[in-house]
Amino acid sequence: MPAPHKATRRIQALAGAAVLALALSACGGDDGDSVEVESDASFPAGTTMAKLNKAGKITIGTKFDQPGIGAKKPGADAPEGLDPEMGKIVAAKLGIEEDQIKWVETVSDNREPFLKNGTVDIVIASYSITDERRLVVGQAGPYYVTGQQLLVAKDDDSIKGPDDLGGKKVCSVEGSTSIATVEEEYGAAPVPFATYSECVQQLLSGSVDAVTTDGAILLGYAAENPDELKVVGDAFSEERYGIGFKHGDTEMCQFLNETIEGSFDDGSWEEAFDSTLGEAGVEAPEPPTVDPCE
């Protein structure tokens, strides 16, 4: 299927956005189930996409405890957030219905092992693209670029950026790169906890001075507590979120990149952002440029 001309795509995108806007205003919902499933998707035989399309099912690894990015309420069927929304977009392109997606929780430690042993088909879990990771798994995208930032109490003016962290108690998840960065590069006193939410609890009760991790995650928390918390400082690292897949699957890489770029163009990406992270009152940024597949 030849790719449509850029101009045609833009018109399609506008039309699509208009339709989506109408649909959104009609149901006033933010579930993003307005993602249309491709009913006649077809892929070259033997590719992973063909297999998934034939099976009609896909297993996606995502986070369950990061509001705005990937969070599952206890007892709910599926997680909500930017990552699950991207997952639905990918599944739709594969002709897989939303309720046929199996969501598996992938934490930082088991993203690569789960891709390697096939526990999940793809990983969309605030998965930063790095050269080291690209040695063991494939990463397509990025679909979102963020960076490490700081979350502080709303009335705290002493911390405006990472340079103000000397000697301050900064909380993050144990074993994360964020906590190492603030300790080693900015002289903060590291306070590891099991989840970001617990860090935020500690911040709210005043036991720590700041919480640090990817700005995207912090925005989610700021959205839930706009009167008590705020995100400060420029990003002091760059995190490019990508979609993980099995190493060496070049066709998958191309398919994912196309899907990601397609979502930038037809507005589904922006809609996904607005319905999740956008609730923090942040405007959807410019979509990033996707890396070429090797």
Added chain:
Amino acid sequence: MRILVDNLGKILEGFQVTLVLFAGGTVLALVVGTVLAAMRVSPVPPLRWAGATYVNVVRNTPLVLVFIIIVFGLPELGIRLSFRTFAILAVGTYTAAFVTEALRSGINTVGAGQAEAARSLGLTFGQTLSQVVMPQAARSVIPPIGSILIAMLKNTSVAAGFGVIEATGTLRELGRDFPQALYWLFFGIAAGYVVLVLLLSVAFRELERRLVVLR
């Protein structure tokens, strides 16, 4: 192997924190445990009841939950302390419940005749307990208390999820930085714990031997 040597400083720092938690926890557990044991055998019913409730609730609660209650609950009551202090409070109060039971069974093994003799000499409850019963109970109680304290040493590892970087937390940090050396790191830090446990076991056996001689 090199990874262990290169990061020896960090690993030792981690164990230093482990030992600090252990020392603080031991003091707290022994003090609170003794007080609770006294409460449980005292003639004042509310104290007996309070002691029994404490022991029965704490012994049946996972240590992680105790940590959560202390680290998240105390600040809500206005008590704000360092995370290390919270950790010591958590392991100390948790272990105290077990110390109490060990002491209580120790008290019960001291022959009833001892207490009767003490009473017949006119000693009060407090004097009977402190001068006659507890010293004798202490000797038979050394091995179980030894086991309890060894368990507490291992329990300090739970503090890793509550703002304190001790030996197990160091494993997690180094494991993230050097995933290829995971096996070495694990066995290296495990060896550290084994050494500490062995030292404790030897110390307690010595203590028991000494006290038996004094009998």
Added chain:
Amino acid sequence: MSSVLYDLPGPVARRRSRIGSVVGGVVVVGLVLLVLWRLQDRGHFEGDKWEPFEDPDTWNAIRDGVRRTLQAAVVGIALALVLGILLAVGRLSERSVVRWPATVVVEFFRAVPLLMLIFFFFLAFPDLGSFGALVLGLTLYNGAVLAEIFRAGILAVPRGQSEAAYSLGLGKRQVMQQVLVPQAVRAMLPALISQCVVVLKDTSLGYVITYDELLRTGRLIYDNYFNIIPTVIVITVIYVSINASLSALANLVERRTRVRTGGAPVVHAPVDAGAAV
């Protein structure tokens, strides 16, 4: 024995005791009220903090958490029993080539924190998944503890039993199987049941590797709804109920065994066994 520590109270002592009771009671109740008032002040008893517990979804999640806790616990205990028996027999063996490795294994797994074991297995063997890693850790640690309990139990059976068995011409294995082990097991039952309580509590360490047992479910609830105090209260009640029933069962079994065997040795739950991890 405790009652011998003080005379039956006479009128003066009774009055003093009553005063002490009142004062003690007031202090205890006062503390509890103070805590409750403080919490109330910070809004922990507001309706919206307890609302999530009106949602059936929440209770479904809790029910799943309990189920998964029990799953891990039951499998862990079963495997630990098997491993424990093997290791105990190994430690009691007369052949040092069997005895030494068994001793090393037991001492190693009793010295290493369970948290570290679970975390290591999760990273080193990702195929296990969180359930597998948790159960493996529980099995190895509790297997080592049970090995010691079994060993103590077998050694506690009166020598006369094994001597009589040997004099009847029974071989070592028969002596173990037919004479020692059955009696040892009966003596060890209370300790075994207590160890089950330990295993149940230790399943809470699964949080490190994202196993969705009861405690983690609780954490997910308060992560989502920011209602720590109510959630903690609910989860604590559940844990204490389950564990206290098991402990009561252990006590019951201990008392009945003692009566039935007429004072034969009962292996007391090694007191460290209760200290989870």
